[in-house]
Amino acid sequence: xxxxxxxxxxxPSVDSCLAHPQMQVLLGMYSRHQVVKSIRVAIxxxxxxxxxxxxxxxxxxxxxRALVLEQAYHRLGATQHFELQSVINATGIIxxxxxxxxxxxxxxxxxITAVASGYSNLxxxxxxxxxxxxxxxxxxxxxxxxxxxxxxxxxxxxxxxxLCLNTLAQGKEVIVSRGEQVEIxxxxxxxxxxxxxxxxxxxxxxxxxxxxxxxxxxxxxxxxAILKVHTSNYKIIGFTAAPSRGELVQxxxxxxxxxxxxxxxxxxxxxxxxxxxxxxxxxxxxxxGVDLVTFSGDKLLGGPQxxxxxxxxxxxxxxxxxxxxxxxxxxxxxxxxLEAVLELYREPDRLARTLPTxxxxxxxxxxxxxxxxxxxxxxxxxxxxxxxxxxxxxFGEVGGxxxxxxxxxxxxxxxxxxxxxxxGLQQELRLVQAKNHIQQRELFPVIVPIQDDxxxxxxxxxxxxxxxxIASALDMVLGGEVR
Numbered sequence: 001x002x003x004x005x006x007x008x009x010x011x012p013s014v015d016s017c018l019a020h021p022q023m024q025v026l027l028g029m030y031s032r033h034q035v036v037k038s039i040r041v042a043i044x045x046x047x048x049x050x051x052x053x054x055x056x057x058x059x060x061x062x063x064x065r066a067l068v069l070e071q072a073y074h075r076l077g078a079t080q081h082f083e084l085q086s087v088i089n090a091t092g093i094i095x096x097x098x099x100x101x102x103x104x105x106x107x108x109x110x111x112i113t114a115v116a117s118g119y120s121n122l123x124x125x126x127x128x129x130x131x132x133x134x135x136x137x138x139x140x141x142x143x144x145x146x147x148x149x150x151x152x153x154x155x156x157x158x159x160x161x162x163l164c165l166n167t168l169a170q171g172k173e174v175i176v177s178r179g180e181q182v183e184i185x186x187x188x189x190x191x192x193x194x195x196x197x198x199x200x201x202x203x204x205x206x207x208x209x210x211x212x213x214x215x216x217x218x219x220x221x222x223x224x225a226i227l228k229v230h231t232s233n234y235k236i237i238g239f240t241a242a243p244s245r246g247e248l249v250q251x252x253x254x255x256x257x258x259x260x261x262x263x264x265x266x267x268x269x270x271x272x273x274x275x276x277x278x279x280x281x282x283x284x285x286x287x288x289g290v291d292l293v294t295f296s297g298d299k300l301l302g303g304p305q306x307x308x309x310x311x312x313x314x315x316x317x318x319x320x321x322x323x324x325x326x327x328x329x330x331x332x333x334x335x336x337x338l339e340a341v342l343e344l345y346r347e348p349d350r351l352a353r354t355l356p357t358x359x360x361x362x363x364x365x366x367x368x369x370x371x372x373x374x375x376x377x378x379x380x381x382x383x384x385x386x387x388x389x390x391x392x393x394x395f396g397e398v399g400g401x402x403x404x405x406x407x408x409x410x411x412x413x414x415x416x417x418x419x420x421x422x423x424g425l426q427q428e429l430r431l432v433q434a435k436n437h438i439q440q441r442e443l444f445p446v447i448v449p450i451q452d453d454x455x456x457x458x459x460x461x462x463x464x465x466x467x468x469x470i471a472s473a474l475d476m477v478l479g480g481e482v483r
Contacts, residue, residue: 011047012065014039022069030076042071074431088466088473090448092410092458094360095400099447101298101305102400103356103463107344108303108337115336122332138335141342145268146282148293148310152320153338154328158188160294160307161262162197165225167322168258168315170198172224177210177242178203180229190229190262199224209241215251225258226251228290230265230280231404249289258291258315265402266295266308268345274361276398277406282310291315297334299400302357303341304334360460361398365409371459372411375467379413382471386478387417394451396460414454417478422450428477429455446473 017023017039026035046067087099095101104112125132133139135153142151154160165174174194181203183189194201202223204214215226226248245261252259267279279300285293292315297306307328309316319325330338344354352362372391379389394412397403417425429446446469448455457470 008047008050010061010064011043011050012061012068014043017043017065017068017072020065020069023072026073026076034076035072038072038075039068041075042068045071085445087445087447088463088469089461090412090446090457090459090470092394092396092408092412092449092460093399094357094396094408094461095299095398095402096461097400102302104304104337105302105341105344105355107354108340111336111340112333115332120332120336122335134329134332134335138339138342141339141345142308142310145342145345146293146310147286148282149313150311150316152309152316152325153297153330153335154307154309154325155330155334156305157262157264157266157294157296157307158193159328160309161190161227161260162193163319163322163324163328164260164292164294164309164315165194165197165199165227166324167319169224172199173202173218173220173222174199174224175202175204175215175218175226176229177205177214179205179207179210179240179242180227180231182229182231190227194227208239210243211241212243212247212251215243215248219251219255219257223255223257225260228259228261230261230263245285245288245290252291253289259289260292260294261285261290263293263295265299265400266297266301267402268301269348269351269358271300271361271403274358276361276403279403286310296400297338297341299402300357300398301341302355304337306330306334306338356463361408363410363460365411368411368459371462371467372413375413375457375459375462375470378467378471379415379474382475383478386419386474387415388454390414392456394456394458396458408460410458410460412459413457414451415457415474416454420478422453422455425477426450426455429473432473432476443473443476444469446470 014036018027018035023035023039046064089096089099091099093099121132123132123134124130135151138153139151142148142153152160154163176190176194181190191201200222202218204210204218228245228248245259248259263280263282263285265279267281268283269281270278272278282293282295290311292309292311294307294309295301297303297308309319341355344351347354351358353359369391376389376391390413392412392414394410395407396410397408398406416422426448429448432443432445444466448457450456462470
């Protein structure tokens, strides 16, 4: 107990920590309140650890002060001015939901910058000088690329489904196959969206088999629509059955009820050209006669977060007049980015060069191996003797709730550190900006998975310049104290 009391008396004061030269740097970057709070919390945490610990070793006062400062640095880095920040995706998952899904192309970034840096003709028709439609250009592009009569953009695909049903099926019944009642990210479920819209869900078929006769038997005077949901985030194989779009459209027309399809991923291309499983395209659905199709902007489309409604002109007009459409509308930055992305689709042969999502999907083995060698060579130069490095085969994913069960063969650099744990290093790479703020270096958090006790840096999802950025981050954390 005497040793513990002596340790507690040796803990530095807040004032002595504030006087330290390294804290003076932080006081120039953060408010005094933030810095003081971080020091106080660090001291409290260390005091708690000393009271619970059994170690009777007496460190120096300087060592205790250094420990307080280090923890304060990390706390400030974790609560920096901007919580949302750029990270390096070394996971091999292209549309990583936790990391913001699709990376925008340069054309979209330039469009956002141009619109954000001044005023714009968001709702002004420059030809007439009268009030204009904020979505005019985007609607035209969606119609051109999908063959739809009309289109409307809202803030995400769940909102698109909700708005369609709230407008056209409120108080009436919507038929959905049991096997298509998917749960999307954040525990949002199709049945919940349907019910919240004011429509009544009618479930037909079984988990693995639904027939056209099941739909026919469920239709009566209170039926407003058939909703087909593309199971883009899971796959049922084996003894399965589901009606085609054509069959659903035929029965919908016969009974004068709507047929909607929630495509989710928003695919506008034939993905088989990249060696992937065929995915239905929006154009396929429209051509089959589906009345309304909804899909996401930030998945396979490769654009910003948005929900896009495409289909019959009379139906889209009704949906656009729903008061809730204003609550779900998108802002000028989303519209600018989406227009730029859709413009790229006018030249589909160039998409592998102009659109990051398609670029990552289309990378071949030779280019992946070249990237892996470049990363390996750079890491060997920066962190020699810190661990075992090797190039390994690694499987990535499309992600974003798309192409379930599809693995993307790729390459990665595996790193087994010698003097630290893989999990400890993984955490340090996520928190690298905490140290960055102290040493004024341009670093980015690196998100990397662990496999077989090795950090596995997938190269498919790395962007230009990020090989050197990974090496710099490793140099920072391995040059310091990593536990």
